Amino acid sequence: MTAHLLLAFSLAVLFPILISAHGYVGSVTIDGTSYPGNEPGGATSDTIIRQVSTIDPVKGATNPSMNCGMNATLAADVADANPGSQIQVHWVGGSTGDSNWPHNVGPIIHYMAKCNGPCSSYDSTNAEWFKISELGLQPDDTTWYQANIMAGQPANVTIPQTIAPGSFLLRSELISLQLAVSVGGAEFYPACIQLDIGGSGTGAATSSEECTFPGCYTDDEPGIYDPDIYNPPLTYTFPGPPVAAFVGGNSSAGGSQPSGSAPGPSNTPASGSSPTPTSSGMSFYSSHFLFPSDILSCLSLPVVSAY
Numbered sequence: 001m002t003a004h005l006l007l008a009f010s011l012a013v014l015f016p017i018l019i020s021a022h023g024y025v026g027s028v029t030i031d032g033t034s035y036p037g038n039e040p041g042g043a044t045s046d047t048i049i050r051q052v053s054t055i056d057p058v059k060g061a062t063n064p065s066m067n068c069g070m071n072a073t074l075a076a077d078v079a080d081a082n083p084g085s086q087i088q089v090h091w092v093g094g095s096t097g098d099s100n101w102p103h104n105v106g107p108i109i110h111y112m113a114k115c116n117g118p119c120s121s122y123d124s125t126n127a128e129w130f131k132i133s134e135l136g137l138q139p140d141d142t143t144w145y146q147a148n149i150m151a152g153q154p155a156n157v158t159i160p161q162t163i164a165p166g167s168f169l170l171r172s173e174l175i176s177l178q179l180a181v182s183v184g185g186a187e188f189y190p191a192c193i194q195l196d197i198g199g200s201g202t203g204a205a206t207s208s209e210e211c212t213f214p215g216c217y218t219d220d221e222p223g224i225y226d227p228d229i230y231n232p233p234l235t236y237t238f239p240g241p242p243v244a245a246f247v248g249g250n251s252s253a254g255g256s257q258p259s260g261s262a263p264g265p266s267n268t269p270a271s272g273s274s275p276t277p278t279s280s281g282m283s284f285y286s287s288h289f290l291f292p293s294d295i296l297s298c299l300s301l302p303v304v305s306a307y
């Protein structure tokens with residue numbers, strides 16, 4: 001095959017990936033009620049999801065957009081939820097969300113932070129975030145739960161069962177580590193959802209369990225800089241603080257099980273249950289196989305033309 005043919009072939013294969021290489025939160029479902037969001041940089045409708053300006057990732061752990069996503073703006077609405085509420089965050093790919101989430105290497109992490117006043121007017125720059133769930137590798141230590149997002153499943157999380165009532169942001173974060181073999185290569189995709197939590201709980205995180213974004217992560221810590229990311233089986237170290245103790249073993253939720261499954265302990269991967277019975281056979285080898293195109297998909301077109 002000549003170089004020209006090879007180039008043409010490569011571009012033909014890569015182009016569909018290039019136009020949908022990143023993504024955003026298209027909608028959120030709370031206890032069965034769906035709340036659509038806005039397209040990045042598109043029209044602004046009232047929603048509970050803070051709108052981002054682009055589907056591109058946040059790069060660099062000190063980027064101010066680590067807080068709620070790229071240039072995120074306040075959302076007009078706030079959704080009611082309760083301790084134990086089941087939340088499904090629907091991550092989608094492409095600028096209009098018409099394709100699946102495109103990445104399958106990296107963790108799924110959820111944080112919450114109390115809003116000082118209504119979340120619809122709360123500047124979360126100095127918000128104190130605490131972690132409520134983290135999902136990395138499936139029991140084979142090779143396949144990431146994020147592969148299930150790529151297969152079209154939502155990121156599932158449960159509001160902590162004992163949380164004290166109040167106004168909270170829920171920060172859903174996918175980290176894509178396909179370029180994390182270099183410091184600064186990790187792609188961060190945070191998204192913030194505005195909630196009013198009811199109930200009569202008293203649970204809260206301690207100050208040592210909280211951090212700010214930026215501030216929770218550094219570019220060279222394990223879990224963000226991962227030189228061995230393509231040498232399975234892996235031992236993954238999550239970035240940021242531990243899951244807050246008050247969340248306990250039965251209110252953190254797991255990742256990507258199909259909707260309608262039981263809440264509580266069965267959602268927690270550590271319990272040995274499978275949150276992903278429909279995981280579609282996405283193995284590490286498929287993510288490995290995707291590695292070259294995934295890299296190119298996150299580079300600029302001029303670099304690809306030089307290929």
Ligand SMILES: [Cu+2]
Pocket residue numbers: 021022023057102103176187298
């Ligand atoms: Cu991407």
